[in-house]
Amino acid sequence: MSTREHINEYFNGRPFALLCALALMAMSAVALSSGLQPPTGHSAGIFFTLKDELIESGPLAVAANLLCMLAIGGIMLAVNKVYNFVRSVTHLFVSSFFLLQLANPWSLATFNVGSLLVLVTALSILPLFASYQDRHSQRNVFVIFAMIATGCMFHYAFLILIPAFCLGFLYMGVFNFKGVLAMLFGLITPFWIVLGLGLVSPADFNPLQLNGIWQLIGQPDINRLLLLAVATAATGIILAVSNLFTIMNYRKQTRVYNYYFVVLLVATVIALCVNYRDVAVYLPLLNLSVAVQVAQAHTLKTSFHNRYILLLLFIAACVGWGASSLLLS
16 A cells, blocks of 8 residues: 555544544633633524523533534444445544534534534434334434424524435435324424423514624624635535535435435535524534535545545644634634
8 A cells, every 4th residue: 555545544544533533622722721702692492592602611611512522423433334324434524523623713612502403413313314214213203303393492593404304304215194294293292392381382482583694794703704614615515516426326325325414514504694693503513514525525536546635735724724713813
């Protein structure tokens, strides 16, 4: 094996993933010690108002966020080990996720709704993929949509998961009559419970308030997040289109798994454009979607022996953006 291939394999391996995890921890510690204050606010759900910061900024918030990120990485490794959506032995999608998170030190200084949104998504991917061509998987459908509906009561950002998982289950071939009923009951049940117990009333309904990008450009705290989101989304879309030309030749089950990650990427980009006020909430989910495309691109283009150079540029961009954000904050 040539030196170039040794480098390419190193980026696929566990040691590089561990190095990225350590870098994420180091950046989190720096963000905490620098007193970085992430842009936060109060975003309403259907019935409740939830502060974007689930835990006030401080060591506990940073520790909770780090544990959440590491848990997401572990879940995604388990998903790929069982369902092999990236048809190579690789940890690069986890490494890339950590690097993209590292590029946004604001998200490391707190534990916000965005971290919880990604965790719920990662946990839901396991039962989603397990439902492939299983016409008796109504329990999985019900549980996932009940969990999403519960999240929507507290924060409208969870709405993005409804169309993403609808299309996901449609691709899995499980949406027969019983599957649709399970989805509807899953969406209705949490509201039925809180209304039935008198915890809320219809008068507590909070209408969805949308904020487009054009309404927020010029706000200092948002500008760098805007540029980061645009660059991340553009990278993900370009890689996804490139990857699909090869993935279309895979067997149907693997194609379906990868189509879901493309759907998740597109849904997140649309949500960012429609409601950019919650960019800090959506960005971690965008990072997860793009990380999968980075890993796919690296493992699919095996004939391009110098592909490690593109990864080095990607690493430099993530680290450089994160460091400059700290210096300019």
